[in-house]
Amino acid sequence: MRYRNLIITALAAVAAPLPALAHPHIFAEARLEVIAGDDGMISELRNVWRFDEMFSSSVLLDFDKNTDLKLDEQELAELGETMRTSLADFHYFTTITVDGANVGVQKPDAIHVSYDEGQILVFFAVKPEKPMPAKGKLTFGVYDPSMYTAIDFPTDKDLVAEGKALAACKHQVVRPDPDEIISQNSATLTEAFFNDPTGNDMTKLFATRLEVTC
Template sequence: MAVASAASAHPHVFVVAKEEVIFGTDGKVTGIRAAWTFDDMYSSFAIQGLGDPNKILTTDELAPLAKTNVESLAEFGYFTVAKVAGKAVLFGDPTDYLLEETPDKLVTLHFTLPLKEPAAANRAFSLQVYDPTYFVSFDFADKDPVALKNAPSGCSSSVTKPRSLDSGDNQKLSEAFFSNMSPGVDFGIKLASRIIVACP
């Protein structure tokens, strides 16, 4: 996910995300399946020099890049935070990861994050995808941003948008601010939407 960019301010990479919440036979959440589509500039940068530029790259051709991307995401917790009743859940190592290129030359990363322990969704299961440093901007897709796979009858999902930044935060959105940000500062959460899954 390291990007060379000439942009003058954050963010540098834009991602449209779709998330699938996976349920087990016992009605508990067992994993999250992500599909992240990168903006045209990052997509072009990522696949530069791979294969025939006049053809769509296959998932096999993109497999080494998919592996590199997923492995590099581990350092950042896969930019994914899930909670049950306000308590964070832990993820295992990602599985089923692949990259695909679409005819419009955009690249989408797919991967599954299994929960280390299945989580009940009848106690406000929530999910956020964001970069704390706001180097990468994540937005959920306008259409079908979240799917529930094998969910028990009566389960539903909703997406809550973040509150607008106040004038003070807007003034901070400069390269100098992010370059001097102290370790551990979580600015990205202010701009992160939240998926809520509720089951009876």
Template sequence: MGTLRFVHPTALLVAALLTIGMNTASAHPHVWVTAASELIYASDGSISGVRHAWTFDDMFSTYALQGIESKTKGVYTREELASLAQTNVESLKEFGFFTFAKADGKKEKFLEPVDYYLEHKDGALVLHFTLPFKTPFKTRQLALEVFDPSFFVDFSLRKQDPIRLVGAPAACTFAIQRPNDGSAAAQKLNEQTFASGENSNYGAMFANKVTVDCP
């Protein structure tokens, strides 16, 4: 039970239905994440990567921790969560890590994640990982979006300091566009329309968007 994956929506949904009850798990979306991100700049002003910290909802966290052994009851160390962290990061690759970046309108690619780990904080799991860009680059405008196209996972940005520019040139500024809450609208749709792929890009309407301008 300690190897919960980001699976849309078969195995995870079935397991969740059995674990947390039909009424809660049958409505789309199924997992809620509160995100905070850092854009990492090199000394020459190029952007080298994105560092994420994703806090999962209490229900998902409780389910994911089942079967994980810890020396202290209710307290989990990074080492004890290492296997689960690896499983989640490997599973995220299939979905592009729900992270999409464009430099001056051109899509940028990421390398494999590094420096990833899970922490257990205030009863919730927090996944930390860094996505290096395939090639560091300089750009006048960077557009970063974090969302799940199928809306199986609902992402929202942390209320305080959700975005940081680390090492960016002093002239760089950023703006955040927070989406409306899509959960209520999604729950009115038939779950089968998501499972069949009819709403495979539904989550794009509720993407968290960050725009960084460096004149």
């Protein structure tokens, strides 16, 4: 219950019981734009998340302080700042690798939120925590390491790479088959889940991602 309450208010928590990990309770459709600057470096990752109506209704109840059944500008700003603070421990659900090595992200300047036709929409950009040239094999994805939130990209066109430095690179959207991953990694995944029930690095095997080879 504690995990659910914090997810509703911040999309992040650390106390989920193990059974919840394998079954998402929150669903979001996403778009990810990987941007390279004119200097050949990855400058930022732009995110758009649209959450399901049930979760969005729960957020409305929590943040509608004046009980007018809508989220005004101040309430949306409070929600965005809550998410900006709380999602830091989860790297804003963002995964980046360079030749297999993980790269963290900086805290975004702001997370912008809107409430449109009964759904919460979230907009923000994150930057790699260290200079990242568009060289080698790069991967970019968005996933909840606890697997409590299912983040889906409806089409391959929702993962895009932009900028001259990335134009000549090979781009591929990878959509892993969960059954195949479980079959190939069952022993490791079982151990990982029991050792760290709040989520762990192994869960990114399930994440849809953009692979860029330069």
